[in-house]
Amino acid sequence: MLRLEHITIKYNERVIFRDLSYQFQENKIYGLIGRNGAGKTTLLKTIARLKKEEHGDIFWGDVSIKNKDYFDLDATFISDDHSFFQDLTMYEQMLFLCKIKGLQKTKAQKKIEEIVDLFKLGDYIDYFPHALSRGTLQRFGIAFGYLRGSKLLLLDEPFITLDPIQVNTLEKLLISQKSPNRIIVVSSHDLDSLEAICDEYLIIKDKNVIRYLPNEIGRSTITQIIGDSYE
Numbered sequence: 393m394l395r396l397e398h399i400t401i402k403y404n405e406r407v408i409f410r411d412l413s414y415q416f417q418e419n420k421i422y423g424l425i426g427r428n429g430a431g432k433t434t435l436l437k438t439i440a441r442l443k444k445e446e447h448g449d450i451f452w453g454d455v456s457i458k459n460k461d462y463f464d465l466d467a468t469f470i471s472d473d474h475s476f477f478q479d480l481t482m483y484e485q486m487l488f489l490c491k492i493k494g495l496q497k498t499k500a501q502k503k504i505e506e507i508v509d510l511f512k513l514g515d516y517i518d519y520f521p522h523a524l525s526r527g528t529l530q531r532f533g534i535a536f537g538y539l540r541g542s543k544l545l546l547l548d549e550p551f552i553t554l555d556p557i558q559v560n561t562l563e564k565l566l567i568s569q570k571s572p573n574r575i576i577v578v579s580s581h582d583l584d585s586l587e588a589i590c591d592e593y594l595i596i597k598d599k600n601v602i603r604y605l606p607n608e609i610g611r612s613t614i615t616q617i618i619g620d621s622y623e
């Protein structure tokens with residue numbers, strides 16, 4: 393369980409979240425919804441410890457992760473802002489990641505093969521990042537996150553730039569990744585995809601979140617809540 397307790401998040405003097413408390417449970421996919429600039433990325437980064445809150449605390453189980461950093465956590469944050477090594481092919485980068493994870497070479501090669509197949513990236517593994525389209529880079533970014541694996545998967549706008557086939561593949565993949573050991577949080581403006589995968593929606597409003605179950609809220613109400621948050 394991941395628990396946010398009365399957290400306030402700011403950039404300089406600008407408050408993005410005020411006194412936010414929420415409890416995320418394993419085996420669930422949460423959809424983070426909000427207008428542009430509402431704070432979706434900020435909240436994901438805060439959970440991933442890539443940004444620190446001003447007040448409050450965050451607990452993973454019974455342990456505070458307030459003073460932890462991203463690499464202290466068993467977490468993967470996937471955004472569309474991928475940083476790849478420009479001098480390595482995509483295959484070499486995947487091997488490098490496996491090496492950091494301590495995976496033996498033959499096991500690493502097998503795992504990479506599986507993932508490359510899953511994401512249909514076989515044609516591109518010998519490319520350098522600068523030669524790939526945005527959509528393909530996004531797929532590699534997600535494949536890297538998948539390769540890394542984690543108890544906490546945080547995805548920021550994962551469906552952006554993916555074609556409909558890849559959107560469908562990713563939806564299925566995320567559902568298959570649900571487990572009693574894992575919490576998944578996805579931010580997106582793609583309400584169709586969120587509806588297909590989420591157990592709970594968290595809609596950002598008034599510097600806080602409102603929780604809904606997908607079957608208790610329609611699209612027009614979501615749009616209305618987002619619209620109201622502009623006022």
Ligand SMILES: Nc1ncnc2c1ncn2[C@@H]1O[C@H](COP(=O)(O)OP(=O)(O)OP(=O)(O)O)[C@@H](O)[C@H]1O
Binds near residue numbers: 426
């Ligand atoms: N590094 C930063 N310094 C100052 N302000 C920031 C910084 N990063 C984000 N912000 C501001 O914080 C607010 C929340 O930004 P965030 O990126 O979290 O929103 P978002 O909901 O993810 O938006 P979008 O849907 O457009 O991606 C925005 O007003 C943004 O301008």
